[in-house]
Amino acid sequence: MSLPLGACATSPQLDIRQERGQREVFCGLTGIVWLHRKIQDAFFLVVGSRTCAHLIQSAAGVMIFAEPRFATAIIDERDLAGLADLDDELDGVVTRLIARRPDIKLLFLVGSCPSEVIKLDLSRAAQRLSQRMRPAVRVLSYSGSGIETTFTQGEDACLAALVPQSPLQLATQEPSLLIVGALADVVEDQFRRLLSVMGIKHIDFLPARHAADMPAIGPQTKFLLAQPFLTDTARALEARGAQHLPALFPLGEEGTTAWLWAAAQAFGIPRATFDAVTASSRERAKQSLSLHREQLAGKRIFFFPDSQLEVPLARFLSRELGMELTEVGTPYLHRRHLADELAHLPQDVTLVEGQDVDAQLDRCRAQKPDLSVCGLGLANPLEAEGLATKWSIELVFTPVQGYEQTGDLAELFARPLRRRELLEV
Numbered sequence: 080m081s082l083p084l085g086a087c088a089t090s091p092q093l094d095i096r097q098e099r100g101q102r103e104v105f106c107g108l109t110g111i112v113w114l115h116r117k118i119q120d121a122f123f124l125v126v127g128s129r130t131c132a133h134l135i136q137s138a139a140g141v142m143i144f145a146e147p148r149f150a151t152a153i154i155d156e157r158d159l160a161g162l163a164d165l166d167d168e169l170d171g172v173v174t175r176l177i178a179r180r181p182d183i184k185l186l187f188l189v190g191s192c193p194s195e196v197i198k199l200d201l202s203r204a205a206q207r208l209s210q211r212m213r214p215a216v217r218v219l220s221y222s223g224s225g226i227e228t229t230f231t232q233g234e235d236a237c238l239a240a241l242v243p244q245s246p247l248q249l250a251t252q253e254p255s256l257l258i259v260g261a262l263a264d265v266v267e268d269q270f271r272r273l274l275s276v277m278g279i280k281h282i283d284f285l286p287a288r289h290a291a292d293m294p295a296i297g298p299q300t301k302f303l304l305a306q307p308f309l310t311d312t313a314r315a316l317e318a319r320g321a322q323h324l325p326a327l328f329p330l331g332e333e334g335t336t337a338w339l340w341a342a343a344q345a346f347g348i349p350r351a352t353f354d355a356v357t358a359s360s361r362e363r364a365k366q367s368l369s370l371h372r373e374q375l376a377g378k379r380i381f382f383f384p385d386s387q388l389e390v391p392l393a394r395f396l397s398r399e400l401g402m403e404l405t406e407v408g409t410p411y412l413h414r415r416h417l418a419d420e421l422a423h424l425p426q427d428v429t430l431v432e433g434q435d436v437d438a439q440l441d442r443c444r445a446q447k448p449d450l451s452v453c454g455l456g457l458a459n460p461l462e463a464e465g466l467a468t469k470w471s472i473e474l475v476f477t478p479v480q481g482y483e484q485t486g487d488l489a490e491l492f493a494r495p496l497r498r499r500e501l502l503e504v
C-alpha cells in the first residue's frame with residue numbers, strides 16, 4: 080500500500096509505502112537500560128515474566144559493584160491461575176524494596192506483555208502505592224510491553240508518564256526552553272552551555288537527572304524534541320499547554336544547527352549572536368566529517384525499521400556524508416514531527432513505514448547495500464551472507480547528538496565498512 084505524504088509536511092510529495100507483516104524488534108523494556116542511568120534516583124520494577132527479567136539483565140549487563148536500579152517482579156503460575164492476590168503481592172514487593180533502598184525517590188512500575196495479558200492495572204497500583212509512600216517516594220507506571228511496539232517506545236511511555244506529575248508552570252513565570260529526550264550528560268551540558276551563552280536563561284531537560292528536579296511545564300514552556308520517537312510525550316506536553324518547536328533533529332552539523340536555531344528564534348536571539356556562538360563548534364563538526372566522507376561518499380545504505388531514528392540518520396548520511404539511500408524503513412513515521420526531516424531527504428528515496436521482515440530481507444539481498452542498519456536479530460544472518468551491518472540499538476546507547484559528537488556518529492557507520500574491507504583483503 081502506498082500513502083502520499085499529507086498536507087502537514089512542507090516537503091514535495093514523497094511516496095511512503097506502508098508494510099505490515101512479521102516484525103523483528105525488541106520491546107519497550109529495553110529503554111530501562113539507558114533510562115535508569117539517566118534518572119539517578121529512579122528504580123524500574125518490571126512486572127513480568129522470566130523472559131522479561133532475562134531480556135533486561137542481558138541488555139543492561141550485570142552490575143557487580145553497584146546495586147542495580149531495575150528488577151523484575153515475576154508473575155508466576157499461581158498468579159496466572161488467579162490463585163494469588165496480585166495487588167497484595169506487588170505491595171509487599173514494593174514495600175520491601177523501598178525499606179531496603181532509601182535512595183530510591185521515584186519508582187516506575189513497568190508493565191509487560193504478561194501483565195497486560197492478565198489485565199493487571201498498574202496505574203491503579205501506582206496511585207495506591209504513591210499515596211502510601213509520598214513524599215519520600217513517587218510511584219508511576221508505564222507499559223514496556225512488546226505487543227505492537229518497538230524498543231524506543233519505552234522511553235516515550237516513561238517520559239509521557241512523567242509529564243502529568245511535573246510541577247505546573249504558572250502563566251506569569253518566565254518562558255522556559257524544555258529539551259525533551261534522554262541525552263547523555265555530556266551532550267546535555269554542551270547544549271546547555273551553547274543555549275545559555277546565546278542568552279536563553281531558563282533551560283530544562285526532561286527527564287531531569289533527579290526526581291526532585293523534574294521541570295515545571297505549562298503554557299510558557301517551549302519544547303524541542305531531542306529524539307524523533309517521543310510522540311506520546313509531545314502530546315502530553317501539548318495537553319499541558321507547552322509549545323512544540325518544529326526542527327530537524329540534532330544529528331550532524333546541519334541538524335544540530337537547525338535544531339538550536341529553532342530554539343534561538345523562539346527566544347528572540349538575533350542570527351548574528353547565534354552565528355557567533357555556534358561558529359567554532361560548527362566548524363569543528365564539519366572538519367570531523369571530512370575523513371569519514373572520503374570513506375562513506377557513494378556507499379549504499381539500507382535501513383531496516385527498528386529505532387525510529389532512521390529518517391534523521393538517513394538525512395544526515397545522505398546530505399553530510401554523500402551516502403546513497405537504497406531504502407529507509409522505519410517502524411512508525413510521525414509526519415508532523417518529521418516534516419522538516421522528510422523535506423531534506425532526496426525526492427526519489429524509498430521510504431517504508433512498518434515492517435514485513437521477510438519482504439525487507441529479500442529487498443536488502445537484492446540491493447546488496449554496502450551497509451545495512453538493523454536490529455540485533457537480523458545482523459548475524461546478514462553478516463553471514465557477506466553484508467556489513469550496523470546495530471541500530473547502538474545509535475540510542477551512544478552519545479551522537481550535537482556538534483561535538485558529529486564525528487563519532489559518522490564513525491559508527493564507517494567502522495563496519497572498514498572492518499569488512501579488512502576481512503575481504
Ligand code: SF4
Nearest residue numbers: 106131191192224225
Ligand atoms: S515485555 Fe513482552 S516482549 Fe518484552 S521481554 Fe517481556 S514478554 Fe518479551
